[in-house]
Amino acid sequence: MDQQDSYGLLLQHVARHIQLTTEEQQYFVSLLKSRRLQRRQWLLQAGDTCRYENFIVEGCLRSYITDRNDAEHVLHFAVEDWWITDLESLLTQTPSQVSIEALEPSLVLQLERDALQSLYQRVPAFERFFRILHQNAYLAQNRRILQNISHTAAERYDAFLRQYPTIAARVPQKYLASYLGMTPVFLSQLRQQKAGKLK
Amino acid sequence: MDQQDSYGLLLQHVARHIQLTTEEQQYFVSLLKSRRLQRRQWLLQAGDTCRYENFIVEGCLRSYITDRNDAEHVLHFAVEDWWITDLESLLTQTPSQVSIEALEPSLVLQLERDALQSLYQRVPAFERFFRILHQNAYLAQNRRILQNISHTAAERYDAFLRQYPTIAARVPQKYLASYLGMTPVFLSQLRQQKAGKLK
DNA sequence: ACCATTTATTAAAGTAGTTGAATATTTACC
DNA sequence: GGTAAATATTCAACTACTTTAATAAATGGT
Numbered sequence: 001m002d003q004q005d006s007y008g009l010l011l012q013h014v015a016r017h018i019q020l021t022t023e024e025q026q027y028f029v030s031l032l033k034s035r036r037l038q039r040r041q042w043l044l045q046a047g048d049t050c051r052y053e054n055f056i057v058e059g060c061l062r063s064y065i066t067d068r069n070d071a072e073h074v075l076h077f078a079v080e081d082w083w084i085t086d087l088e089s090l091l092t093q094t095p096s097q098v099s100i101e102a103l104e105p106s107l108v109l110q111l112e113r114d115a116l117q118s119l120y121q122r123v124p125a126f127e128r129f130f131r132i133l134h135q136n137a138y139l140a141q142n143r144r145i146l147q148n149i150s151h152t153a154a155e156r157y158d159a160f161l162r163q164y165p166t167i168a169a170r171v172p173q174k175y176l177a178s179y180l181g182m183t184p185v186f187l188s189q190l191r192q193q194k195a196g197k198l199k
Numbered sequence: 200m201d202q203q204d205s206y207g208l209l210l211q212h213v214a215r216h217i218q219l220t221t222e223e224q225q226y227f228v229s230l231l232k233s234r235r236l237q238r239r240q241w242l243l244q245a246g247d248t249c250r251y252e253n254f255i256v257e258g259c260l261r262s263y264i265t266d267r268n269d270a271e272h273v274l275h276f277a278v279e280d281w282w283i284t285d286l287e288s289l290l291t292q293t294p295s296q297v298s299i300e301a302l303e304p305s306l307v308l309q310l311e312r313d314a315l316q317s318l319y320q321r322v323p324a325f326e327r328f329f330r331i332l333h334q335n336a337y338l339a340q341n342r343r344i345l346q347n348i349s350h351t352a353a354e355r356y357d358a359f360l361r362q363y364p365t366i367a368a369r370v371p372q373k374y375l376a377s378y379l380g381m382t383p384v385f386l387s388q389l390r391q392q393k394a395g396k397l398k
Numbered sequence: 399a400c401c402a403t404t405t406a407t408t409a410a411a412g413t414a415g416t417t418g419a420a421t422a423t424t425t426a427c428c
Numbered sequence: 429g430g431t432a433a434a435t436a437t438t439c440a441a442c443t444a445c446t447t448t449a450a451t452a453a454a455t456g457g458t
Contacts, residue, residue, distance in 0.1 A: 039426085065345065065349070067349055071349075073345065073348050073349040074348075075341065075344065075345065087334065087337065087338055087341070088338055088341070091334070091338075120327070124323060124326070124327075127323070127326040127327045127330050128319070128323075128326045128330075130330050130334075131326050131327075131329050131330035131333060134330060134333040134334045134336075134337050135286065135290070135329075135333045137333075137337050138286065138333050138336050138337045138340060139286055139287055139290075141337060141340035141341065141344060142274065142286070142287070142340065144344060145274065145340060145343060145344060145347070146264065146272065146274065148344070148347045148348070148380060149272050149273075149347070149377070149378070149379075149380035150264070150266055150270075150272040150380075152414075152415095153414075153415070154414095172434085172435065172436090173435075173436065174434095174435065174436080178348070179348070180348075181347060181348035181349075182415070182416090183415075183416055183417080184435085184436075184437095185415090185416075185417080185418095185436090185437080185438085186414085186415055186416070187436095188436060188437055188438080189415090189437085189438085191436095191437095192437080192438085238456085351444075351445095352444075352445070353444095371404085371405065371406090372405075372406065373404095373405065373406080381445070381446090382445075382446055382447080383405085383406075383407095384406090384407080384408090384445090384446075384447080384448095385444085385445055385446070386406095387406060387407055387408080388407085388408085388445090390406095390407095391407075391408085399458105400457105400458090401456105401457095401458095402455105402456095402457095403454105403455085403456085403457100404453105404454085404455070404456090405452105405453080405454070405455080406451105406452080406453070406454080407450105407451080407452070407453085408449105408450090408451080408452090409448105409449095409450095409451105410447100410448095410449100411446105411447085411448090412445105412446080412447075412448100413444105413445085413446070413447090414443105414444090414445080414446085415442105415443090415444080415445090416441105416442075416443075416444085417440100417441085417442075417443095418439105418440095418441090418442105419438105419439095419440100420437105420438085420439090421436105421437080421438080421439105422435105422436080422437065422438090423434105423435080423436065423437080424433105424434080424435065424436080425432105425433085425434070425435080426431105426432095426433085426434090427430105427431095427432095427433100428429105428430095428431100
C-alpha cells in the first residue's frame with residue numbers, strides 16, 4: 001500500500017464523522033508521519049513517553065503492561081482502520097506504563113501531540129471527531145467492564161468470538177486469554193470443552 | 200442548595216476546561232432542567248430510553264445492570280461534580296440495559312439529548328468540553344480494566360480505597376463489592392484479614 | 399428513641415480458574 | 429521445504445473466590 005492509499009483510508013475514516021474542505025484535508029495530511037513496523041517491533045516501549053496518536057493502515061498491534069512479576073497483560077488489540085496509543089502518557093507527557101507491539105508487519109500514520117493541538121486550533125471539527133472517537137471508545141470499554149464483572153471466563157470468550165471473530169482468528173490465543181483476563185491454559189480447556197459439546 | 204448555586208457549581212465545573220462568554224453561559228443554563236431524587240429513587244429505569252446527561256449537584260448515585268439471573272452488577276458510582284448517564288442508550292435512543300438509582304437524596308441538572316445537540320451547534324466549545332470529559336472517562340475505564348485483568352480481589356479493593364476513599368466510605372459495601380467484581384461475603388473476608396494484619 | 403429492614407459478618411462446603419511441568423502442534427523464516 | 433522457536437494442549441495438584449445459610453450489627457424512617 002502506498003502513501004496516497006494510506007491517506008485515502010484515513011480521510012475516509014475521518015469523513016464518517018466530520019466533513020472537511022480540501023484545504024483542511026491537505027492540512028491534516030501534512031501533519032502525518034507514516035511508519036512501518038516489523039512483526040514484534042515496538043511502536044511504544046514502556047518507560048518512553050508516548051508522542052503519537054497512531055492510525056493503523058494495515059497490520060495488527062497489541063498494547064500491554066508488564067507487571068512487577070514480569071507477567072504481561074493485554075489491554076487492547078488494534079487492526080486496520082483503528083487507532084492505538086497510550087492516551088494517559090500522551091496527554092500527561094509522562095513515561096508510559098504501556099508498551100505497544102506489532103503482531104504483524106504493520107503500517108501506521110502518526111499524529112504528534114503538538115500537531116494534534118494545532119489541528120484542534122486550525123480545524124475545530126476535529127474536536128468533534130475526537131469527541132465521537134473517545135465517546136465510542138468509552139462505550140466499548142464500558143461493555144468490556146460489564147463483561148468482566150458479570151460473566152464467567154467461558155462467557156467472556158464466547159462474547160469475544162461473537163463480537164470480534166476476525167481478531168480472535170488473527171492473534172495468538174495466549175494474548176486473547178490475557179485480554180480476557182484468564183490464563184492461556186484455561187482458555188485452551190474452554191475450547192476443548194466447547195469442541196466436545198459440538199459432537 | 201438553591202437553583203443559582205447549582206448552576207454556579209456546573210458553570211465552575213465547565214470553566215475548568217473551556218471558557219464561555221456570559222451569553223453562552225446563559226444559553227447553556229437555559230437548557231438545563233433540575234431534578235431532585237429521594238434515596239432509592241430511579242433516575243433511569245432499565246427498559247426506558249435514556250433522555251439526559253445528568254450532572255450531580257449533590258448526592259450519590261449508582262448505575263447498574265440486572266442480569267438474567269436477577270443479579271445486579273454496579274457499573275459506576277457518581278457523586279457531586281460528576282456526570283452520570285447511560286451513554287449507549289442516550290446516543291442510540293434504544294431502551295437502556297442500565298438503571299441509575301440514587302443512593303442518597305440527590306439533586307441533578309439534566310441536559311436533554313436534543314438540547315445537547317443544539318449546544319454543540321450554538322457553542323462549539325462544548326465539543327471540546329465533552330471531548331475532554333469522554334477522554335478522561337476513557338482513561339479511568341482503562342485503569343479499571345487493567346485492575347480487573349491483572350490484580351486479585353484484595354489488590355483491587357486496596358486500590359479503590361486509595362483512589363476513592365470518600366466513595367468507599369459513602370456507599371454500602373455490597374455495592375462496592377459488586378463494582379469491584381466480587382461477592383460481598385468475600386469483600387467482608389478481605390476486610391477481616393486486613394484488620395487482623397494491623398494488630 | 400424505637401422497631402423494621404437492610405447490610406455486614408462468620409463458617410463451611412463447593413467450584414472456577416491457576417500453576418507448573420511435560421508433550422504435541424503450529425508458525426515463521428532462511 | 430526443513431528446522432528452530434513459539435504457541436497450544438493435557439493433566440494433576442492447588443488456591444482464590446463463590447455459594448448457602450444462619451447470626452450479628454447498623455441504618456433509616458416515623
